Amino acid sequence: MQPDRRRRIVPVLILFAGLALACSNRPPEHGSDGTSLPEGKRLAVVSPSAAEMLAELGMLQQIVGIGDFVSRPRELNRLPRIGPYNAPNIEKVLELRTDILITVLSDAAQASNTRLRKLGVEVLELDTSHWEGTRKALMTLGLRLDRAARAEQVLDVLDEAMSDIRRRAEGFDRPKVLFVVGRDPLYVAGPGSHIDAMIRTAGGVNAAADSGSSYQLVSLEAMLQRLPDVIIDTSDNGPDALRGQRPGPWGTWEFLPAVRRNRVFWIDPDLLVIPGIRQPAMTARMGRLIHPEIFGEPVEADFEPSPEQGTTETTIEDSP
Amino acid sequence: MRTARKPLTAAGLLWGVAILSAVLAGSILAGLSAGGGEGGLKSLLFPGEIDDHNARRILLEVRLPRVLLAALIGGALTVAGAVFQALLRNPLADPFVLGVSGGASIGSVLAVLAGLGGTGAGMAFGLDGRMVFAFMGALGALILIEKIATVDGSMSVYTLLLTGAIFNAFSGAMIYFLQSIASLVQLHDIVFSLMGHVPSTGYGTVGVLAIGIVGTVLFLFFHARDYNAMTLGEEGATQLGVDVEKIKRRTFVLGSLLTGLAVSVAGLVGFIGLVVPHMLRLILGPDHRMLIPCSFLGGASFLVLADLLARTIILPGELPVGVITALVGGPFFLYLLRTRRTGHEFR
Amino acid sequence: MSSAEGTGGIQVRNLQFSYGERPVLAGVDLSVGTGEIVGLLGPNGSGKSTLVKLLSGVLRPYGGSATLGGRELKDMAAREVARILAVVPQEPVFGFSFNALEVVLMGRHPHLAGLAFESDHDIARAKEALEKCGALEFAHRPVLELSAGERQRVVAARALAQEPEFLLLDEPSSFMDIRHQVELYDLIRSQADDEGTGVMAVLHDLNIAAEYCDRIYLLKEGRILASGPTTEVFTYANLKETFDTDVYVDVNALTGRMLVVPLSRKRKR
Numbered sequence: 050m051q052p053d054r055r056r057r058i059v060p061v062l063i064l065f066a067g068l069a070l071a072c073s074n075r076p077p078e079h080g081s082d083g084t085s086l087p088e089g090k091r092l093a094v095v096s097p098s099a100a101e102m103l104a105e106l107g108m109l110q111q112i113v114g115i116g117d118f119v120s121r122p123r124e125l126n127r128l129p130r131i132g133p134y135n136a137p138n139i140e141k142v143l144e145l146r147t148d149i150l151i152t153v154l155s156d157a158a159q160a161s162n163t164r165l166r167k168l169g170v171e172v173l174e175l176d177t178s179h180w181e182g183t184r185k186a187l188m189t190l191g192l193r194l195d196r197a198a199r200a201e202q203v204l205d206v207l208d209e210a211m212s213d214i215r216r217r218a219e220g221f222d223r224p225k226v227l228f229v230v231g232r233d234p235l236y237v238a239g240p241g242s243h244i245d246a247m248i249r250t251a252g253g254v255n256a257a258a259d260s261g262s263s264y265q266l267v268s269l270e271a272m273l274q275r276l277p278d279v280i281i282d283t284s285d286n287g288p289d290a291l292r293g294q295r296p297g298p299w300g301t302w303e304f305l306p307a308v309r310r311n312r313v314f315w316i317d318p319d320l321l322v323i324p325g326i327r328q329p330a331m332t333a334r335m336g337r338l339i340h341p342e343i344f345g346e347p348v349e350a351d352f353e354p355s356p357e358q359g360t361t362e363t364t365i366e367d368s369p
Numbered sequence: 370m371r372t373a374r375k376p377l378t379a380a381g382l383l384w385g386v387a388i389l390s391a392v393l394a395g396s397i398l399a400g401l402s403a404g405g406g407e408g409g410l411k412s413l414l415f416p417g418e419i420d421d422h423n424a425r426r427i428l429l430e431v432r433l434p435r436v437l438l439a440a441l442i443g444g445a446l447t448v449a450g451a452v453f454q455a456l457l458r459n460p461l462a463d464p465f466v467l468g469v470s471g472g473a474s475i476g477s478v479l480a481v482l483a484g485l486g487g488t489g490a491g492m493a494f495g496l497d498g499r500m501v502f503a504f505m506g507a508l509g510a511l512i513l514i515e516k517i518a519t520v521d522g523s524m525s526v527y528t529l530l531l532t533g534a535i536f537n538a539f540s541g542a543m544i545y546f547l548q549s550i551a552s553l554v555q556l557h558d559i560v561f562s563l564m565g566h567v568p569s570t571g572y573g574t575v576g577v578l579a580i581g582i583v584g585t586v587l588f589l590f591f592h593a594r595d596y597n598a599m600t601l602g603e604e605g606a607t608q609l610g611v612d613v614e615k616i617k618r619r620t621f622v623l624g625s626l627l628t629g630l631a632v633s634v635a636g637l638v639g640f641i642g643l644v645v646p647h648m649l650r651l652i653l654g655p656d657h658r659m660l661i662p663c664s665f666l667g668g669a670s671f672l673v674l675a676d677l678l679a680r681t682i683i684l685p686g687e688l689p690v691g692v693i694t695a696l697v698g699g700p701f702f703l704y705l706l707r708t709r710r711t712g713h714e715f716r
Numbered sequence: 717m718s719s720a721e722g723t724g725g726i727q728v729r730n731l732q733f734s735y736g737e738r739p740v741l742a743g744v745d746l747s748v749g750t751g752e753i754v755g756l757l758g759p760n761g762s763g764k765s766t767l768v769k770l771l772s773g774v775l776r777p778y779g780g781s782a783t784l785g786g787r788e789l790k791d792m793a794a795r796e797v798a799r800i801l802a803v804v805p806q807e808p809v810f811g812f813s814f815n816a817l818e819v820v821l822m823g824r825h826p827h828l829a830g831l832a833f834e835s836d837h838d839i840a841r842a843k844e845a846l847e848k849c850g851a852l853e854f855a856h857r858p859v860l861e862l863s864a865g866e867r868q869r870v871v872a873a874r875a876l877a878q879e880p881e882f883l884l885l886d887e888p889s890s891f892m893d894i895r896h897q898v899e900l901y902d903l904i905r906s907q908a909d910d911e912g913t914g915v916m917a918v919l920h921d922l923n924i925a926a927e928y929c930d931r932i933y934l935l936k937e938g939r940i941l942a943s944g945p946t947t948e949v950f951t952y953a954n955l956k957e958t959f960d961t962d963v964y965v966d967v968n969a970l971t972g973r974m975l976v977v978p979l980s981r982k983r984k985r
Contacts, residue, residue, distance in 0.1 A: 234566045234687070261686045269569055270431050271405025271685035274423070301430070304423050373856040376821055379833050458811030591831055597818075598825050602809030607774045609878070610798030610826035655812035658831065 090148040090194065095134045098177040098325030099151045100125060102187050105203045105326060106196040114145045116152075136161055142170060149173055151190070177324050179243050180211075187326065203326070210329035211250060214336055217343050218252025224278035224339055226253040227307070230264060230322070232284040232298070235272065239265040243324040251336040252343070253279065273302055279339055280307040283318040291315040292352045314338050317353050377656045385659050389666035393440065396670035400436040400677045401428065405684055435569040438578065439676040439690070440669035442567060442635045443645075445582045445627040447668020450642020451660055452589055452620050455596035459529060460647055460705060463698075464507070464628040465639035467529070468536030472510020473625075473632035475540050476502035478547045478559050480633075499562070500577075504629030510536060511621050565636045565691020567676045574634065581630055585623045586665045592616060596657035638672070638691045640698020645671050647705065724786060725749040725914055726771060726801075726882060732779035733763075733770055740766045742938040743780065748882060751908050753915040755929035755946075757922065759959050763938045764918040765806065768886045771916070773797040785881070798826035802880035804888040806918075808871040810859045816870045817855040820846055823877035838877075845876035848903055850896070864891035872900060876907070883907070885917040889924070897921075901928045922963075922976040926950060934958045950974040 092108065094100045095116030103109060104122045114131040129145065132138040135157035142150060147170055152158060154176040162172045173193060175186035184204060191200020226248045228238040238244035238255065242263035245255045256277045260267050280299055285291045296313045299305065307313050316338075321331050334351045336344035375381070404427075446464055453462040453469075464470045480502035518532040548559055595616050598606040603613045631638065645668045646660060653659050672690065675697070679690040726748040733741040740763045748754045756764050769775040771782060773794050782789045785800060802823070810819065820842040821834050828834065834842075846852040851869040854862060859870055868891055875883060883904070889897040905928055907913045919925045925932060925946065932949040934941040935958075942954045955963050961978060968975040 231561055233568055234561060234564070236561075239686075257685060259685060261683055266566070266687045266689065267685050268405030268680060268687050270427050270680075273427055273431065274405060275685075276423075302426075304426070374815060374818075376818060376834055376839055382833075455811075458809070460812070593831060594825060594828065597814070598822055600811035600814060601819070601822065602811075604769070604774050604805065605809055607794050608772045608798060608803040608805070609822060610793075610795035612794050650812060654818075655814050656818065658833070 091146055092194075093131055093137075093142055093145060093147040093150045094119060094125075095131065095137055095150065095152040096175055096177065097121065097323070098183065099153075099175055099186065099190065101325050101327065102190055103151070105187075106190060106194065106199050108190075108194055108196065113147060114141065134158060137165075139164060139168070143168060149193070151175065153177065179241075179324065180246055180328055183325055183328060184208075207326060207329050211332060214329070214332050214344075215250050218250070218336065218340060221252055221340060221343065223252055223254045224312075225256045225275060226279045226281065226339055227256040227272055227275075227277035228321075229280065229282040229284050230318075232282065235267050235269045236284075237265060237267050237272070238322075239263050239267075243328065244322060247321075247328065247332045247335045248339070250332050251339050253335075253339040273305065276304075276306055278306045278310070278312060280305070280313045281321070281335075281338055282313065282315050283322060285315055286318065290317075292317070294347065294352075312338075314347065315352065319354055320351065374654050377654070377659055382659055382662075385653055386662050386666065389663045389670070393666045393670045393673070396673040396677075397436055397440065400439070400673045401432060403677060403681050404432050405680065405687075431569045434572055434575050435567055435676070435680075436673055437575050438570060438634065439567045439672045441575070441578045441582050442631045442638065443641055443672025443675075444586065444665040444669035445578075445631045446638060446641045447645045447664040447671070448586050448589060448642075448661060449624045449627040449631075450668075451646040451657070451664040452596060452624050453642070454646060455599050455657060456617060456620050457529065458600055458602070460650075461530060461643065461702065463640060463643035463702075464624070465637065466533050466643060466702065467511070468514055468533040468540065469507045469511050469625060469628050470632050470637055470639065471537045471540030472513075473503040473507035473629045474563055474637055475510075475543050475547070476504065476506020476629065477562055477633050477636075478544055479506070481559050481562060482547060482550075499633040500630055502629075503633035504626050507625035507629040507632070508622060510540070511625050515621075561636075563636045565638045565689045565694075566687075567635050567638075567672070567679075567690050570634070578630055578634065582627060583665075585627055586661065589620070589623055590658075590661045592619065593657040593661050596661070597655075600655070636689075636691065638694050640694050640702060641668050641671055641675075643705070644694075644698050644701050647701075726916065727783045728767075728771075728781070730780035731767075731770065731782055733766060733775065740938050741770070741778075744935070744938070744940055746933055746940065746943075748914045748916045750881070750914045751912040752930045753904065753908050753917060753928055755925040755932045756916060756918045756935060757920075757925055757932060757958070758935035762935045764935055765886055767935070768803065768805075768884050768916075768918060772801060772803045772884055795826050798878065800880055801882045801884065802875035802878035803884045804868070804872050804875045804886065806886040806888075806890065808867055810867070813858045813860070815856050815858050816846065816851055816862065816873075817842060819859050819870055820851075820855075820874045820877050823874040826878065841879065842873070842877045845873040846870075848876060849873040850899055865893065865896055868892060869896065869900070872903075880913065882914045882916070885915065885919075887918050887920055890920070897924065904928070922950070922955070923974075926968075926974040926976065927971065946974050950976060 089111050091113045092103070092111045093114040094103060094112055097119050100115065100119045101121055103112060109122065109124060112125060112128060114129045115125050116137065117130055117133045119125060129141065131141045131145070134153050135155055137150065137152070139161060142165060149171045150165055151173045152162070152175070154174045162174065165172050173189065175189065176182035177186050187200050187204055191197040228244050228248065230236040230238060237257045237260065239257050239260040239262055240255070245258065245263070248255050256272060256275050257265060257267055282297070282299070285297070291297045292315050294311060294314055296308045296311070297315055299308055299313045302308055320334060333344060334347070337347040337351055341347065450463045453464065453467060454460050477499045480499040483498070514532050514536055518529045544559070544563070595606070595611045598609045598611045599613070599616060601609065607613050646664050649660060649663050649667050653663060672694070675693040676690045679688040679693050682688065728744055728746040731741050731744040732739070744767065756767065758764055766775065770778055771789070773789060773792070776790050778790065784792065784797065789797065821838060823842065823845070824834055824838045828838070843852065843855070846855050849869040849872045851866065851873050854866060859867055862870065868888055872888060885904070889900055892900065901924060904915055904917070908915050917929065929946055931944060932946050933943045934949060934954055941958050942949045950965055952963065952965050955965065955976065962981070964977040964979055966975045967973070
């Protein structure tokens with residue numbers, strides 16, 4: 050029994066679950082621009098958020114291999130897979146003549162990272178588990194790959210989007226939001242998670258703000274007693290998963306404000322729990338769930354990823 | 370000096386059961402008195418004084434079923450431990466230590482993979498494919514472990530422990546394997562279902578488990594004198610008129626049923642079947658007519674209290690109850706291993 | 717003394733048994749009547765313990781026939797057998813902290829129904845049996861804390877508490893000092909004489925056998941080599957053939973019973 054390890058596994062699982070769903074929707078595409086590579090460093094990317102950043106930086110052409118959990122942008126799916134983030138296939142990385150491996154900051158990956166560095170591969174570890182880390186990661190990539198100006202430009206747009214959301218939510222009451230990651234037993238997003246940060250930015254209060262860690266097994270009784278105004282449930286992920294705005298099983302507790310006012314949302318975790326540069330878009334979605342009077346009512350795309358919503362979900366247009 | 374223990378009488382049994390029932394009642398009251406919600410028990414006892422509809426509903430629909438479920442699961446695992454111990458003449462034969470729980474967990478995971486595992490919504494029907502699969506997994510594991518650990522008709526303590534440890538490692542690996550072929554959505558269910566956590570389910574599940582577990586325990590209780598004779602070995606028991614094969618078969622099936630039911634609902638909750646029967650033997654003596662009913666009541670009390678701790682010590686967070694039982698049971702297991710050995714025999 | 721002809725008692729005809737491919741009993745004929753003590757002697761591995769296990773229902777199935785009180789053993793439930801036949805095993809097994817009295821009370825098991833508790837009568841019988849076996853003084857001590865010899869007395873008491881018509885002893889005195897051996901066999905003797913209990917005893921000690929047994933069976937490689945009253949069976953030739961060992965056989969001048977002394981191979985000229 051290793052509760053700590055399990056607790057840590059949860060966000061990762063959800064991350065993977067979301068990515069896998071996203072992935073299954075999109076069959077690999079072939080030959081969009083041929084196989085010739087422009088001059089420059091050959092990149093292998095294991096981190097899903099970094100892959101999205103490279104797209105924003107216009108570096109897709111230089112990617113030669115991707116990690117098992119990378120699925121966006123979809124053009125990448127035709128590239129060779131180089132294994133999971135914690136244990137990339139070193140032989141494959143070398144075979145692809147990789148110059149730089151871009152990966153997530155993870156204790157589990159330290160051994161293989163050290164090995165790769167000894168073999169002459171540069172390893173960039175990025176901490177994208179929270180918004181500040183994501184911003185820093187984008188700048189790191191920009192500086193390292195000679196796209197600093199573009200990175201700053203992207204960052205400005207993202208920062209502007211974030212502070213716009215923050216500004217618009219200011220001065221309104223702050224509804225209590227319960228963000229459910231697993232329902233039986235009850236797992237919720239706690240303080241320190243990027244979800245907690247998004248709730249605050251979008252003008253809400255996390256009902257589990259005082260729980261011990263970023264993802265926490267919590268007392269159902271305590272959460273009910275706190276009478277959340279909004280419940281966002283990302284726990285239902287079977288083939289017939291509940292989606293949309295409806296009480297679902299939470300309807301049992303008709304005394305909850307969230308149930309009484311029909312503010313229970315069943316959402317694909319991919320649309321909210323995976324950190325990265327989609328965070329402004331996710332925060333805006335969070336705003337629609339928490340404060341429809343400010344950000345407008347949620348739309349269908351807020352509950353389930355639409356098939357055509359492929360490449361990235363950022364506020365920035367791709368520029369040459 | 371040891372005080373002389375009188376042979377067990379019906380009156381003695383009634384006293385023991387009465388006292389442990391009182392302990393269980395006290396534990397359930399304690400379990401109901403605290404939790405994440407406030408004012409729970411008071412709202413039930415004095416419904417007029419405190420007009421708190423919500424607290425009352427939380428108490429009746431969240432806390433009470435969970436407390437009852439903890440009682441049933443604790444009782445089931447403890448009785449399973451007690452009868453396995455009688456059969457194997459070994460106080461370390463806990464379903465978790467033996468690897469039977471591991472087998473049950475494989476079954477439970479297979480049920481999830483086969484799409485038969487109820488998620489929160491599925492559990493509302495009471496019955497769940499995981500229960501059946503976990504039972505079969507437990508039984509398969511037990512038969513396998515017994516076959517492997519029996520050398521020349523007897524089972525040495527160390528072979529048994531070693532077999533159990535190896536089997537647990539095997540089932541752990543098996544579960545990693547199953548996880549790796551599971552869809553990512555199922556993976557989520559698997560991780561949660563193995564965590565060692567007493568869920569708060571509907572009364573349907575509580576009812577199904579109550580019937581299954583209490584019925585099984587009563588059935589085993591009626592074999593109590595046979596278990597006494599079984600402590601004289603299979604030969605000795607046969608010579609006293611016990612149909613050993615029948616008892617073994619029934620114990621394997623019913624002990625696995627108890628373990629499977631518990632694991633399918635609460636995941637891996639270890640060591641209760643080790644700690645509670647041992648303490649009861651020290652206090653009440655080894656007679657199974659006393660031990661089996663008291664193990665049910667004592668194990669029930671133990672898990673209700675352990676779950677009370679798990680529910681309340683890091684509020685609003687919760688701990689998996691398996692953490693509490695392992696923290697108590699692990700050192701206890703080592704203590705038993707060090708001190709209770711006399712030659713090749715355990716007592 | 718009954719010659720145990722007919723259908724009563726223990727009747728064994730052409731009994732065969734094998735562990736897998738290896739035959740252990742290859743057609744044994746034997747009988748034990750009421751009130752007699754029958755000795756079963758033979759070298760290690762000759763099938764003595766197997767015979768005890770077959771007769772007490774531990775091992776089945778078997779070839780040939782074995783009846784208990786006229787009924788074929790393999791048709792009897794363990795419980796029925798245990799009501800008429802008790803065993804004092806060679807290496808008794810115990811578990812947990814049952815005390816001597818509780819272990820002896822287990823001897824009442826075949827006579828009690830379902831979940832029944834032992835009555836005062838049962839407890840009196842158990843204490844009586846403990847007393848007969850000289851084990852009353854440690855009635856309340858856990859059996860696992862007793863010495864091997866003390867445990868064997870407890871087990872003998874358990875067999876008596878079973879109130880059997882027949883008693884099978886499998887080298888019951890192997891861990892006993894000479895005083896307790898004599899006490900035990902005196903007890904068995906009076907059990908046979910006074911209660912009419914039929915006894916089959918597997919023995920290693922030829923002189924104990926000579927002193928207490930009415931009849932002797934010599935068993936070797938799963939077959940009976942010789943049987944009959946001790947005086948007829950205990951001849952140099954029979955014992956030499958059975959044990960592959962030279963012995964000196966004489967009559968005990970004091971008791972008139974046979975006296976057997978083993979001879980060292982080194983002494984042999």
